[in-house]
């Protein structure tokens with residue numbers, strides 16, 4: 001069982017790490033998820049587990065708690081309009097060696113399907129050179145899954161058939177019902193841990209940033225903080241994609257809506273922009 005004080009203590013700790021405030025209605029869900037971790041440590045009581053977590057300050061155990069409490073739902077070619085827009089951007093792009101690689105960041109990449117979907121579209125346009133995809137997520141378990149590139153086949157129902165045939169292998173034997181992203185594509189996509197509420201790692205500047213289905217978990221101040229930090233990683237002509245249920249127009253951030261859930265960064269020419277904390 002998970003008492004109210006233990007629930008409040010563990011959600012406070014989770015908020016300190018992730019920036020996400022879990023609603024009081026999530027008590028049963030948190031209890032269920034932590035129950036598995038408690039059992040793995042030989043404890044039947046979730047309250048005792050939370051008490052030990054707070055007392056011991058074990059960083060590895062805290063990583064497991066964060067992995068359990070994040071919502072990781074994702075699938076290939078989710079919100080397909082963004083991938084159509086990406087194709088249009090690529091079709092209109094000027095070429096030349098001075099332009100460098102076309103770089104896309106899947107921020108909050110979860111188990112990696114978003115990053116690999118982007119990679120399939122880039123490979124369709126460029127082949128295997130001239131682009132980079134970086135995926136980052138708070139959850140170490142999700143980053144591990146993303147690096148593996150092995151998925152239940154249902155998550156690929158929106159993958160266009162030619163791309164599915166070209167870049168995915170059908171699982172056999174113990175992997176029946178699964179697909180594996182081809183090693184050629186896996187090698188072109190890098191996944192790392194990064195917390196978007198903290199100083200970001202040195203991952204460079206991007207032509208497009210996918211920041212989708214994460215902001216919904218934050219209040220307005222939290223959203224603005226993340227968006228401002230992420231916008232600093234956009235190249236001057238770059239675009240930010242958010243989830244279609246995640247408007248950022250009311251946050252006072254230096255970005256202009258150019259299409260549904262697509263923004264152009266305006267930090268260089270936005271006199272009204274609030275100065276952002278340095279990333």
Ligand SMILES: C[S@@+](CC[C@H](N)C(=O)[O-])C[C@H]1O[C@@H](n2cnc3c(N)ncnc32)[C@H](O)[C@@H]1O
Pocket residue numbers: 017018019020070071072073074075078107108109110111114136137138139142194195196197211212213214243
């Ligand atoms: C619902 S998934 C979104 C996945 C993908 N972007 C999509 O739209 O399908 C949200 C992800 O955000 C990650 N996340 C939560 N808090 C985070 C933080 N502070 N920094 C980075 N990632 C975070 C979670 O681990 C989870 O994998």
